[in-house]
Amino acid sequence: MHHRHTIKALLALAVFMLLTLAAYWPGLQGGFLFDDFANLPALGATGPIYTWPNFWRYITAGTADPTGRPLTLLTFLLDARNWPADPFPFKRTSLILHLLNGALLYALLSRLGRLLAFEYRNYRIAALLGAALWLLHPLFVSTTLYIVQREAMLPATCVLIGLLIWLRGRDQLCRGNIRSGLIWSVIGLGGFTLLGILAKANGALLPFYALLIEVIVLKPRHALPSGQAILAHRGVMWILGVVPAAAILAYLTRIAVLGMLHGDNMGIRPWSTAQRLLTEPRILLDYLSLLWVPRAFSSGLFNDQYVASTSLLHPATTLPAIIAILVMIGVAWRLRKHYPAWSLAILFYFAGQLLESTSIGLELYFEHRNYVPALLMFWPLGLWLADTRTLSLLKRGLMIVLPLGLALMTHASTEVWGNEHAQALVWADVNPNSARAQTNAAQAQMQAGRPHDAARRLEKLLTTQPDQVQLAFNLIAAHCMTGRITPDDIAAAGTAMHGSANTGSLFANWFDRILPVAVAGDCPGLTPAVLLDLINDGLQNPKLAGAGRQQDFLYMRGRIALARHQPDVALANYLRALDLQIRPGFALEAAARLGAAGYPTQGIQLLDHYQQEKDQVIPPDFGMPTVHEWVLTRQNYWPHELEHLRATLLEQEKEHPAPDDQPPVDTHAPSGQNTSPSNQENRS
Structure with a gap:
């Protein structure tokens, strides 16, 4: 009987994976985006990677995190050995990885369901639904199809494999197999934490997830036999679980305290450490809204318009958001004995946001930060739907409607991701106050031969955001296409250079493109002398003093x-x-x-x-x-x-x-x- 249910569940999982493949397929035709251009050119920075010397130069060239994320860099070699490259293989590999993560998630949820002593068929169906809803959710399109965010996907792979191996090790200890139990536990909790860190720093959160599973699911229901098994398990959990988790909490606390005591404004960031800590609860509620009230078109990669909180009362949603987050965490902990699945899903989510949504000075908002934390998010819903004691017609209908609805939204989203021009215009409509979104849309319009439309778009936002160099520079580019630039265009660019907190790579990239135009005289009004004046404006900006x-x-x-x-x-x-x-x-x-x-x-x-x-x-x-x-x-x-x-x-x-x-x-x-x-x- 159990074997038959397993086969049926695996066949159903295969169907959901094929549905995911179909939903994502249009997006594979899209191109490289934004930070892809800052990271992927390393594939050809010191020559094509066909020799060992070139390989070692490439694999150690990462600068993100102290580790450089070499595991992520290694996977890019599956898709290209030189630069420029075709984006399709990169996106295809990322989609395969997403499908693999869905299969691993099904295995983990099945294991957790069995550990919670649910009836066999119920927890298999619940695991299937929990994995399917996660696989098909449109929020993760901006992780899966944004090539550089493979670094957010690989930690999920390491977390899932690590937890499965660790659970096997604990099971061996429960059976009295000390040696094999220790080996499996150390590989799962220690080895895959290390691999996760080599993909991205948030792989270091694997010990938190294991501790939550231990406290909420295992300890109350699956006690270890006395003697060596307990000592071995405690040793593993303390050395590879408690100590790393405590170190991360201490590190985050230290950053928060030092930032608030010294008034650190995080360098190029327009907000302080304290303001970031006030803002992130609002953002976490936005994330949860996107997860539970999904939509085909979210803000995507553009969130620079998000307004930081400056106090508990400004904006007014700040204090309520903080209270709501604390209440959710407190209630989840309090109800861990009676509602372990819900408790684990909620606490797992907030644990997964520790590194990227607290005191470290990253940008405020990115959708890909939900990829790992939301792994267990839909499992409790799956358990409720699969409960045969109250299996109504409504539940049966939801088992079909929910995955199909998510698949349709994801398909609509990936169709946009597969069309760069349409993508730019949609994101600009969704993010009217984002300088990045409007600049991206203006560039798409210029490429389509519509510079007048691009100029109107940029002029509208530049009046309210005069320090945005990306708006001012692209306005010059648009007016070059229409005939000539005006003194007002040059003045606006100078004002932006005087006031910008960070020109990023934008000015250098724009300069590379525009210098030949200025030298050739192809844009009346734009000369090398004008470019030199803009550079000198930047030199006079005290914010650009590094x-x-x-x-x-x-x-x-x-x-x-x-x-x-x-x-x-x-x-x-x-x-x-x-x-x-x-x-x-x-x-x-x-x-x-x-x-x-x-x-x-x-x-x-x-x-x-x-x-x-x-x-x-x-x-x-x-x-x-x-x-x-x-x-x-x-x-x-x-x-x-x-x-x-x-x-x-x-x-x-x-x-x-x-x-x-x-x-x-x-x-x-x-x-x-x-x-x-x-x-x-x-x-x-």
Whole structure:
């Protein structure tokens, strides 16, 4: 009988997975988005990854988290070994991973249902429904089809496998098999926590999930035999469960306390630590609303318009949201004995939000933060629907209607994800006050040959958000397409550069595209002098005073000098930029650009300066950057690249010698140029 029910459940799971595949299929035709372009080009940064040296340079190149997320980087090699690449294989692999996570979730929910002593058929159906509703939920489209968020999906895989293996180990201990029980427990709780961390830091929350299952499900119903089994289990839970969980809580508390005591505004963030802690309960309620009242079109990747709470009473929903979250947690804990499934699902969810929705200075809101926390969210509903004691016609209908309804909403969402132009316009309609959404829509309209529409869209929001550089720069691009830019456009861009808290990678990317246009005179009113003024506006902005930001602005000034055929001015800017942060990569790129522009002598002088100052190279950050630097040193990578470039420049100099009366290079700032610091930093 049990075997027959298992086969039926697995067949039903296969049907739901095929339904998920059909719902997601239109979205596989979409392209790369936003942070994909900040992360995936590492696939070709030091050459195609077809050799072991290139592999080790790539796999250690991550900068997110201290670990660099190498497990996530490793999975991208399934889809491409070089850059640029086709987005389809990346999205296909992510969808396969989502389906795998659904199958693993079914296995975990089945195991938990059996541990709670529900009747066999009931908990299989409940697990099937809980997994199906999670698989088909439209909220997770923005995780599954956003390629870079594979780093949010892999921790789910590690959490699910880790919990299943740990539960097997505990079962072995209950049976008195100490050695095998310890091995399985350590692999599940220790090994897969480590793997989860190597995918993304929130994989470190696996011990929290295991402790919740232990306290709510296992300890009251499945006591261990006395003696060695208890000692072994307690040792595992303390060393691999309690201690890591306590360390994470202490770390988060320390960040919160230090941030509030010192008034930390988190650098580029427009809100403080205290304001973030006040805001996140409101956001968590928004997440829960999206989970329980699903919709086909949510805010997607654009949440920059979300207003932070500045006090308990502003906005008015702040205090009620905090109280609601505390009440939910308190009630869930209080009812853990009588309603263990509901209690576990709620506490599991809030435990899963600890790292990304508390004191760490991340952006306020992202939908992908629900992918792991919501794993158990729909299981209690599945248990209620599968309860044969009250199995009404309504319940039977809901078992069919709910998955199909979610599938239709997900399909509608993925159709938009598969059409980049439609996606941009939909997101702009859903997020009318988001500068990112409106900029993205304007770019789509410009690509479609509708610059007038793009300009109207940007002008409307720029009047209320004058410090948004992305609006001002793209307005210039739109007006270039319509004929010419106006003094008002340039003034608006200057105002944005003066007031922006962070230009991110936006200004550098826009500069790369627009400099050739300005040099060629293809946009009346836009000249290299205008671009230089915008850079100097940024240099005068005290919010953009970091050394890395200064370096990037000075590098751009050097490029303008090259466009004006002023190699000595370019070199002076490059030398000042290099002195701010001695980095071999910067020296290599700047010298190569001088050589490519026809000035090998200046390129050699820059390399000579680097050789004199290389002992001042800034040390790498703790974690994977240190490992990456060790790999590069072992491979003699930078010396080899620099010597190769030097040889190329020397050969070029022989073929095109510099004039004998060429003046010496002034390594100080050129006369009349602003010497204030500048900025360039990626948006997280």
